[in-house]
Amino acid sequence: MRGIRKAFGAVTAVDGVDLELRGGEIQALVGENGAGKSTLAAIAFGALRPDAGTVERRGTVGLVHQHFELIERMRVWENIVIGREPRRGVRIDTDAAKRAVRELAARNGLDVDPDAIVESLPVAMKQRVELLRELERRPAVLLLDEPTAALAPAEVAAFFATIVALARAGTAVLVVTHKLQEVLDYADTVSVMRRGKIVAHFASRGVALDEIARTMVGGELPKVAARASTAPVPRVRVAHLRAESGDNAVRDVSFEVRGGEIVAVAGVEGNGQTSLADALAGVLPYEGSIEGADARGVIPQDRLREGLVPSWSVTENVALGRQHARARRGALLDRRGVLQAARAIVERYDVRAPSVDARVATLSGGNQQKLVVGRALLDDPAFVVAYQPTRGIDVGAAALVQSRLMEARNAGAAVLLISFDLDEVFALADRILVLYRGRIAGTFAREDADRAKIGRLMAGGT
Amino acid sequence: MNVRKAFGAPLTALAIVVAGGAVAMWLSGVNPLDGFAALVAGSLGGTGELSETLVQTGALLFPALAVALAFRGGLFNIGAEGQLLVGGLAAGAIGATYGGLPVFGILAMLCASALAGGMWGALAGVLRAKFEASEIITTLMLNSIAFYVASYFVGGPLHSPLASGAETAPLPANLWLPLLVPGTRLSIALLLALALAAALQFLLARTVFGFDLRAAGDAPEPARRNGVDLPRITIVALALSGAIAGLGGGTLVTGALHRFNTALSPGYGYTAIAVALVADLNPLWICAAAFGFGMLESGGLAMQAQAQVPKDVIHAIEGVIVLVLAARRFVATRVEQRV
Numbered sequence: 192m193r194g195i196r197k198a199f200g201a202v203t204a205v206d207g208v209d210l211e212l213r214g215g216e217i218q219a220l221v222g223e224n225g226a227g228k229s230t231l232a233a234i235a236f237g238a239l240r241p242d243a244g245t246v247e248r249r250g251t252v253g254l255v256h257q258h259f260e261l262i263e264r265m266r267v268w269e270n271i272v273i274g275r276e277p278r279r280g281v282r283i284d285t286d287a288a289k290r291a292v293r294e295l296a297a298r299n300g301l302d303v304d305p306d307a308i309v310e311s312l313p314v315a316m317k318q319r320v321e322l323l324r325e326l327e328r329r330p331a332v333l334l335l336d337e338p339t340a341a342l343a344p345a346e347v348a349a350f351f352a353t354i355v356a357l358a359r360a361g362t363a364v365l366v367v368t369h370k371l372q373e374v375l376d377y378a379d380t381v382s383v384m385r386r387g388k389i390v391a392h393f394a395s396r397g398v399a400l401d402e403i404a405r406t407m408v409g410g411e412l413p414k415v416a417a418r419a420s421t422a423p424v425p426r427v428r429v430a431h432l433r434a435e436s437g438d439n440a441v442r443d444v445s446f447e448v449r450g451g452e453i454v455a456v457a458g459v460e461g462n463g464q465t466s467l468a469d470a471l472a473g474v475l476p477y478e479g480s481i482e483g484a485d486a487r488g489v490i491p492q493d494r495l496r497e498g499l500v501p502s503w504s505v506t507e508n509v510a511l512g513r514q515h516a517r518a519r520r521g522a523l524l525d526r527r528g529v530l531q532a533a534r535a536i537v538e539r540y541d542v543r544a545p546s547v548d549a550r551v552a553t554l555s556g557g558n559q560q561k562l563v564v565g566r567a568l569l570d571d572p573a574f575v576v577a578y579q580p581t582r583g584i585d586v587g588a589a590a591l592v593q594s595r596l597m598e599a600r601n602a603g604a605a606v607l608l609i610s611f612d613l614d615e616v617f618a619l620a621d622r623i624l625v626l627y628r629g630r631i632a633g634t635f636a637r638e639d640a641d642r643a644k645i646g647r648l649m650a651g652g653t
Numbered sequence: 654m655n656v657r658k659a660f661g662a663p664l665t666a667l668a669i670v671v672a673g674g675a676v677a678m679w680l681s682g683v684n685p686l687d688g689f690a691a692l693v694a695g696s697l698g699g700t701g702e703l704s705e706t707l708v709q710t711g712a713l714l715f716p717a718l719a720v721a722l723a724f725r726g727g728l729f730n731i732g733a734e735g736q737l738l739v740g741g742l743a744a745g746a747i748g749a750t751y752g753g754l755p756v757f758g759i760l761a762m763l764c765a766s767a768l769a770g771g772m773w774g775a776l777a778g779v780l781r782a783k784f785e786a787s788e789i790i791t792t793l794m795l796n797s798i799a800f801y802v803a804s805y806f807v808g809g810p811l812h813s814p815l816a817s818g819a820e821t822a823p824l825p826a827n828l829w830l831p832l833l834v835p836g837t838r839l840s841i842a843l844l845l846a847l848a849l850a851a852a853l854q855f856l857l858a859r860t861v862f863g864f865d866l867r868a869a870g871d872a873p874e875p876a877r878r879n880g881v882d883l884p885r886i887t888i889v890a891l892a893l894s895g896a897i898a899g900l901g902g903g904t905l906v907t908g909a910l911h912r913f914n915t916a917l918s919p920g921y922g923y924t925a926i927a928v929a930l931v932a933d934l935n936p937l938w939i940c941a942a943a944f945g946f947g948m949l950e951s952g953g954l955a956m957q958a959q960a961q962v963p964k965d966v967i968h969a970i971e972g973v974i975v976l977v978l979a980a981r982r983f984v985a986t987r988v989e990q991r992v
């Protein structure tokens with residue numbers, strides 16, 4: 192790719208980029224939210240036409256999308272084999288297709304149920320399907336846009352083992368990621384993007400993590416706000432909660448989240464987290480009792496399918512969820528208040544959008560996430576449910592979001608954090624619950640939390 | 654985005670429709686210029702013609718606004734025709750039996766028509782909200798039921814011995830909506846319709862209910878998770894939609910026909926769907942689109958009589974309009990998916 196330029200209206204997303212991907216090499220592409228990474232990947236793939244510049248491709252290209260391009264109503268196996276279904280005569284050989292999908296999944300350490308309908312799957316599972324679809328196609332050039340944003344650490348390792356093997360066999364790989372440790376662990380070279388330009392390109396061997404981060408943001412990283420000492424007060428009480436059934440069930444869970452503390456739910460995705468979060472958010476029927484959870488702010492797991500109306504402006508989305516509370520004035524929307532709130536969020540969370548009138552669908556993934564977080568914390572809720580709050584956010588902004596959660600806690604909010612990232616859990620939590628198969632397998636106070644023990648409990652050990 | 658704007662502008666659509674109409678006329682051996690001249694003369698050529706066009710505009714506006722309200726909430730109300738008919742029936746029933754003060758009589762007729770249409774719509778809403786019955790099917794079926802119910806009443810209980818066919822007795826002149834232009838059929842129903850368009854625009858843009866409605870239509874799952882009560886929106890939206898269509902039926906009875914019969918509407922409820930869609934479900938554009946279709950309704954006769962344009966060609970023009978809007982939607986979604 193040479194001299195690539197792409198503008199959306201007044202915003203120049205990619206501004207004169209040269210990029211070369213070589214067979215056998217894994218190149219990481221890092222940069223702040225809105226730097227232009229996804230746009231560049233879409234151009235390399237051919238889904239977007241650049242305004243200027245040339246793209247030369249040798250062989251087939253596959254793209255794993257940041258926001259998944261799956262057919263929600265179809266089954267997992269159908270999504271994976273689509274376009275190249277094994278046939279028996281004119282009919283699809285269903286058994287062979289499912290078998291192939293199972294083998295593919297096992298080979299890559301990405302466990303999926305071939306018969307599940309995509310729509311019903313949690314985000315992490317959809318991520319696996321999206322990855323498997325491209326792995327199955329074995330393209331000569333593989334573009335991965337935040338492939339691990341929703342994966343658990345163990346899966347990340349297995350996934351990259353596959354990618355490394357593919358690269359060794361001659362595939363050219365581009366990985367867009369915000370997890371800089373992955374860059375050090377698996378990439379051969381790194382390109383750093385800032386405001387549409389590639390500002391640095393170097394071999395990743397021997398580079399310090401901080402150095403990449405500094406090049407990315409063009410300065411020092413913000414620090415996470417300090418934990419103030421609080422006197423926790425009773426706030427949210429969950430007793431004998433049961434919700435949903437099957438894989439995602441919550442089976443008899445009881446715990447408390449007090450005002451002035453962050454309780455983190457650690458665990459491998461698919462152990463009941465989504466049902467727990469949905470029950471607490473008041474959008475899933477449950478048995479048992481939840482008390483004190485009414486004034487809540489929710490950061491949902493899937494910003495685009497659950498949190499935002501993509502075709503609406505930033506401003507209108509800031510009113511969403513608040514239209515029966517702070518954003519209303521009698522029967523009317525409080526338009527001035529909402530506009531002010533939108534501006535405040537854009538400023539406090541560094542949401543990069545051309546204006547508050549921009550459609551949310553045109554924001555970069557990380558900026559959408561910042562918007563969702565900002566809205567959830569806007570009205571100083573007494574209870575916060577935060578599901579992977581830093582998913583898809585760059586390191587600088589992640590520190591910002593974690594700071595805001597910590598500040599909410601310091602100011603007396605009860606915060607329930609659901610995260611698959613143990614680093615985030617340890618950075619934020621006052622108490623840690625381990626969720627396994629819909630039950631609480633262990634509870635730890637921050638001081639005597641033992642990482643190894645928690646890891647074992649998460650995997651079903653003792 | 655740009656493509657959508659350029660292609661989506663109703664004026665571009667209008668140009669395509671004119672071109673399509675010209676081709677259709679040319680193919681059927683009519684000089685398109687004669688055809689259009691007849692259309693314009695027949696719909697705008699004089700006070701009588703213009704006011705008849707405006708009568709048709711008003712008649713289309715009510716159901717078109719009804720359709721737009723429901724569609725914006727993601728509810729495909731195909732039943733404006735039936736709602737309009739039961740609205741007209743309710744107004745006709747009151748008009749035929751009323752004996753009090755004229756002002757209250759007219760008000761009672763209008764209220765009854767909105768109420769009847771609203772109930773007709775709410776029925777589909779309840780079926781959808783409680784039993785997940787597709788509103789497309791139920792509203793369509795309710796259209797047939799409305800027709801049979803209306804036929805029964807004008808054939809029996811409300812049948813007037815004074816009338817030649819199956820219809821109610823003519824309304825006394827003091828139960829007629831005041832006329833805008835003396836000597837024509839143009840009543841203040843048109844003003845009511847325009848006010849309703851403005852009100853709907855306000856409802857959608859400024860009120861909490863309109864916000865919830867649009868959220869339900871644009872993204873039901875995020876809406877549900879963010880405090881929008883989807884079943885309630887479904888019922889209320891279809892009830893309101895039905896009420897607007899029903900009110901349209903009521904104004905036809907008190908404003909234009911001055912009696913009720915089952916031929917009250919030559920399919921306004923169906924044409925209204927096209928009107929609403931060409932206007933992108935935007936209430937203000939709908940006023941313009943209703944005028945355009947109103948011209949076709951009133952000028953169509955002149956086209957037939959003076960330029961010998963076959964009736965089918967006039968239908969074909971309406972068909973072209975629907976095609977254009979379908980293509981426009983298709984192009985718009987294609988463009989958005991490229992992002």
Ligand SMILES: Nc1ncnc2c1ncn2[C@@H]1O[C@H](COP(=O)(O)OP(=O)(O)OP(=O)(O)O)[C@@H](O)[C@H]1O
Pocket residue numbers: 199200202203204222223224225226227228229230231257543544545552553554555556557558583585992
């Ligand atoms: N379809 C579009 N219309 C208008 N602006 C767009 C569109 N797509 C992207 N942009 C803008 O282009 C810029 C780059 O977006 P892009 O999605 O490439 O960022 P990114 O580097 O992938 O960020 P993230 O890490 O948050 O995913 C952003 O400012 C975004 O708002």
Ligand SMILES: [Mg+2]
Pocket residue numbers: 228229230257336555556557
């Ligand atoms: Mg991106």
